[in-house]
Structures are given as C-alpha cells and as structure tokens.
Amino acid sequence: MRKTISDLHAELVRNNLVAWTAGNVSGRVPGEDLFVIKPSGVSYDELSPATMVVCDLDGNLVEGAHSPSSDTAAHAYVYRNLPEVGGVVHTHSTYATAWAARGEAVPCVLTAMADEFGGEIPVGPFALIGDDSIGQGIVETLKGHRSPAVLMRSHGVFTIGRDPKAAVKAAVMCEDVAHTVHIARQLGEPLKIAQDDVDRLYDRYQNVYGQRSPR
Numbered sequence: 164m165r166k167t168i169s170d171l172h173a174e175l176v177r178n179n180l181v182a183w184t185a186g187n188v189s190g191r192v193p194g195e196d197l198f199v200i201k202p203s204g205v206s207y208d209e210l211s212p213a214t215m216v217v218c219d220l221d222g223n224l225v226e227g228a229h230s231p232s233s234d235t236a237a238h239a240y241v242y243r244n245l246p247e248v249g250g251v252v253h254t255h256s257t258y259a260t261a262w263a264a265r266g267e268a269v270p271c272v273l274t275a276m277a278d279e280f281g282g283e284i285p286v287g288p289f290a291l292i293g294d295d296s297i298g299q300g301i302v303e304t305l306k307g308h309r310s311p312a313v314l315m316r317s318h319g320v321f322t323i324g325r326d327p328k329a330a331v332k333a334a335v336m337c338e339d340v341a342h343t344v345h346i347a348r349q350l351g352e353p354l355k356i357a358q359d360d361v362d363r364l365y366d367r368y369q370n371v372y373g374q375r376s377p378r
C-alpha cells in the first residue's frame with residue numbers, strides 16, 4: 164500500500180491536479196484499522212514508499228519518519244464512517260475548485276458525468292481545518308449520494324473510491340468535467356440530461372461496462 168500510494172501521487176502531478184504540495188492520496192490497509200497517507204509538506208519528487216506514513220483510523224501516526232498530511236483528520240473521518248471506502252483523494256484542482264469557490268454543484272450535462280458520478284457533483288459545507296468538520300462535511304454530502312466526488316465550499320475536491328486508484332480516477336474525471344462544463348457555460352446554458360437517461364447511463368457504466376463500480 165505504501166508503494167501504491169506513493170505511485171498514485173505521481174498521477175496527481177501528471178494530470179495537473181496539484182500545485183506545490185497541496186494534494187494528497189490515502190489508502191486503507193486491507194483487513195487492518197490503518198491507512199497509508201502522504202507525509203506533510205514533502206515535495207512530490209521526494210515521495211517514495213519509504214517516506215509514506217501509516218496512521219490509525221483516529222489519524223494518529225503509527226509508522227513513519229514524517230508527520231502525516233495536514234488533511235489526515237479528514238481522511239481518517241471518512242475511513243471511520245464509510246467502511247466500504249478504500250481510498251480518499253484531496254486536491255485543489257483548478258476548475259473543480261472554481262465551482263467550489265462559487266458554492267455551485269457541477270450540473271449533470273454530459274454522459275460521462277452520468278456514467279462516473281450518476282448525476283451532479285455536489286457541494287459540501289464550508290469547513291475549517293483543525294477538527295472533524297471537513298470529514299463530517301464529506302461524509303454527510305456523499306452518504307447516500309452516487310457521486311464519489313464532493314466540492315467542499317471555498318476549498319476544493321475530496322473523492323472516495325473502493326480503492327485508492329478509483330478515488331484518483333474520480334479526482335481526474337471531476338476536474339475534466341468541471342473544465343468542460345465551465346467552457347460550455349461561456350456561450351450559453353448547457354442542456355440537462357433527463358433523469359431516466361442519467362439513471363440508465365449510470366446503471367450501464369457501473370454494472371456492465373468495464374470493471375465494477377468505482378465505489
């Protein structure tokens with residue numbers, strides 16, 4: 164899991180989702196009440212399996228030479244409260260975060276959104292770092308929602324997945340559709356997709372196309 168998480172951070176960089184050190188990936192250790200996360204303030208070039216840190220589900224450091232990411236409490240809250248989640252990603256990716264800055268959900272106007280998110284990408288509450296507020300906002304917004312991504316108001320993106328790779332995929336797709344819908348908005352109002360078509364697309368993509376659900 165250390166190697167998986169170290170390698171997936173390179174995907175954040177490759178997909179242009181992060182500036183400086185402002186983004187992180189974590190993964191639950193299968194069968195254990197532990198997860199692996201990025202160390203705080205270490206540049207992406209210096210990340211390696213050995214520099215990753217291991218935390219318990221309260222966010223306490225269990226193993227590692229560095230302190231864990233400053234977003235560790237939010238990741239830990241998600242793992243404690245959503246047992247089916249095996250991976251969490253946080254970014255401030257540009258277009259998705261621009262929607263978050265307006266506190267506006269990305270409307271479901273693309274078939275790729277119906278496939279991946281099953282509808283709009285919702286907005287979570289404004290929450291300050293330092294306690295469980297961000298984690299609570301993520302869980303309250305995504306519990307019972309099809310979307311694996313939430314735009315935390317005035318902050319950025321959190322995504323979840325059945326494993327860390329699925330959560331990274333959701334973060335990449337979230338930025339991609341936020342970008343496209345933003346461009347569509349510049350010259351008019353994007354057309355909504357009818358709910359029954361959204362449902363059919365989502366069902367096909369999650370259950371028939373390719374592998375199983377990213378959740």
Ligand SMILES: [Zn+2]
Nearest residue numbers: 253255318319
């Ligand atoms: Zn952040």
